[in-house]
Amino acid sequence: MVIVGGGSCGSVLAARLSEDPACSVLLIEAGAGGAVRGPSPAHILPIGPGSPRTRHYATTLRRGVAGALVRGCGLGGSGAVNGAYFVRATPADLDAWGSAVGGRSGRTGWSYGDTLPYFRRSEDDYDFGSSALHGDAGPVPVSRRTAESWSTVTARFVAAAGAMGFHAEPDKNAGGPAGVGPVPCNIDRGMRVDPGSAYLGAAARRPNLTVWAGTTVRALRTAAGTVHAVEVVRDGALLEVQAHNVVLAAGAIETPALLWRSGIGDPRMLGAAAVHALPGVGREFSDHPEITIPYNPAPPAGEQVSEECAAPPILEACLNLDSGDGAVEIRPYTASFGDAVPGNPPMPSVLGAALMSPWGRGRMVPHPADPWGAPRIEHHYLSDPRDKAAAAAAVDLARGLLDAAGLGAVIDGVPPRLGTSQHLSGTCPMGADPGTAVVDPRCRVHGLGGLYIADTSVFPRVPSRGPHATAVMLAERAAEFVASGLR
Numbered sequence: 001m002v003i004v005g006g007g008s009c010g011s012v013l014a015a016r017l018s019e020d021p022a023c024s025v026l027l028i029e030a031g032a033g034g035a036v037r038g039p040s041p042a043h044i045l046p047i048g049p050g051s052p053r054t055r056h057y058a059t060t061l062r063r064g065v066a067g068a069l070v071r072g073c074g075l076g077g078s079g080a081v082n083g084a085y086f087v088r089a090t091p092a093d094l095d096a097w098g099s100a101v102g103g104r105s106g107r108t109g110w111s112y113g114d115t116l117p118y119f120r121r122s123e124d125d126y127d128f129g130s131s132a133l134h135g136d137a138g139p140v141p142v143s144r145r146t147a148e149s150w151s152t153v154t155a156r157f158v159a160a161a162g163a164m165g166f167h168a169e170p171d172k173n174a175g176g177p178a179g180v181g182p183v184p185c186n187i188d189r190g191m192r193v194d195p196g197s198a199y200l201g202a203a204a205r206r207p208n209l210t211v212w213a214g215t216t217v218r219a220l221r222t223a224a225g226t227v228h229a230v231e232v233v234r235d236g237a238l239l240e241v242q243a244h245n246v247v248l249a250a251g252a253i254e255t256p257a258l259l260w261r262s263g264i265g266d267p268r269m270l271g272a273a274a275v276h277a278l279p280g281v282g283r284e285f286s287d288h289p290e291i292t293i294p295y296n297p298a299p300p301a302g303e304q305v306s307e308e309c310a311a312p313p314i315l316e317a318c319l320n321l322d323s324g325d326g327a328v329e330i331r332p333y334t335a336s337f338g339d340a341v342p343g344n345p346p347m348p349s350v351l352g353a354a355l356m357s358p359w360g361r362g363r364m365v366p367h368p369a370d371p372w373g374a375p376r377i378e379h380h381y382l383s384d385p386r387d388k389a390a391a392a393a394a395v396d397l398a399r400g401l402l403d404a405a406g407l408g409a410v411i412d413g414v415p416p417r418l419g420t421s422q423h424l425s426g427t428c429p430m431g432a433d434p435g436t437a438v439v440d441p442r443c444r445v446h447g448l449g450g451l452y453i454a455d456t457s458v459f460p461r462v463p464s465r466g467p468h469a470t471a472v473m474l475a476e477r478a479a480e481f482v483a484s485g486l487r
């Protein structure tokens, strides 16, 4: 078994599949560093210029607006450098996923009921323990900051949202009505516990699990409709590694890129290099646009700040609204991205207003001149009039909250800025129809034997919450599908 990519999903897959001593697993990760890094300070995002733990990509957010995408690289992947917000997709998201992909409920289903056991299995919820909704024995610790330890920004924001009539949501992973409340985080005592640390830490010593870091998979080798090997670059040499099964978990940018480099995709795009037709690769993706509103923070008004507040995660609480024309998330960041991201220049404090169920879809295509170059990415943010209207309403709401909370004053002459939440999803979507989908409901690539995809590229659409907890659930579920295919 070869797993390509040791990020959020690849770590889960490698650990779960190697639980069976008869299954020999090779995990191949492009980023350097063979050892699992272990938990890292959650209030720092090591994604700034020059960070050895990231790869950067250019995108066009909308016509005339350039943007930058970041992906983690190294064991733990993007999960090891992210904001540590660990919120599940909503029951409505998952039920829509189940209906969209048409798998049979319970066996290959993706509805809320089908997926709940895998969310529970992945977590150790420090606040809610074991219950019908939560697990207390999984590898990922999940915790929420208590109101007593909130930073001033969070405390003022939550109070203002309550005063404005938004109802309290004490557990954003309970599947209840959306509101304002603490963000569940994969944090233990201030440290981000990414899936690499959580899952691979214990598994790495198993004799049937080999980890090759600093090794890049260049292409898949296929013959007679089956993938039988991967071509890798390791220590400067090009090698071919034979495999009975290959699981791609290289993330929502590199997984489609790897398929294209292997001749898998839309033949109209690949031309003579085409080996297997799957026109859905890169055709439509979704992500959460975020508009940030810069402000000058108000001076403290004598609030008591506990010692624990000294280094809060970047987001301790948020407001979710699921009604009306689309889901919205208002994010009161506890620090400026100049302070939280080493290497960034000084930046103002911002409040974020994100569209969490956008209608617009992005498109990714291979680099036009260089098959080894980064794909061309276009987000097409706010291209749909419904998104434009929702964005304007979300910015108004965020400004109202900024005011009501007394967080500070909007900076004159600095307009709100369109950016991305970095939640790219759905570049190789799951579905029953190989004309549009790339994998079936068991994560098998349509029409090719021996090849699975299990990462955020297979989400039919981005969930209406951050994708990380849902990515870990997906990998838990995919590991079972892959293992059952071996029997």
Ligand SMILES: Cc1cc2nc3c(=O)[nH]c(=O)nc-3n(C[C@H](O)[C@H](O)[C@H](O)COP(=O)(O)OP(=O)(O)OC[C@H]3O[C@@H](n4cnc5c(N)ncnc54)[C@H](O)[C@@H]3O)c2cc1C
Pocket (backbone or CB within 6 Å): 004, 005, 006, 007, 008, 009, 010, 028, 029, 030, 031, 045, 047, 070, 071, 072, 073, 074, 075, 076, 077, 078, 079, 081, 082, 083, 084, 085, 086, 087, 215, 216, 217, 218, 249, 250, 251, 252, 254, 255, 258, 421, 422, 423, 424, 455, 456, 457, 465, 466, 467, 468, 469, 471
């Ligand atoms: C800066 C940032 C902040 C974020 N914050 C949050 C948050 O707070 N909450 C949330 O829910 N989501 C957040 N996200 C999104 C979330 O972290 C990702 O959606 C999730 O981690 C993606 O998991 P993945 O397994 O699909 O990909 P990744 O975790 O990106 O893993 C892909 C791995 O594959 C490796 N790889 C790629 N190509 C190859 C190759 N050819 N050969 C070998 N290895 C390869 C990469 O190096 C990487 O390690 C954030 C993302 C970023 C970048």
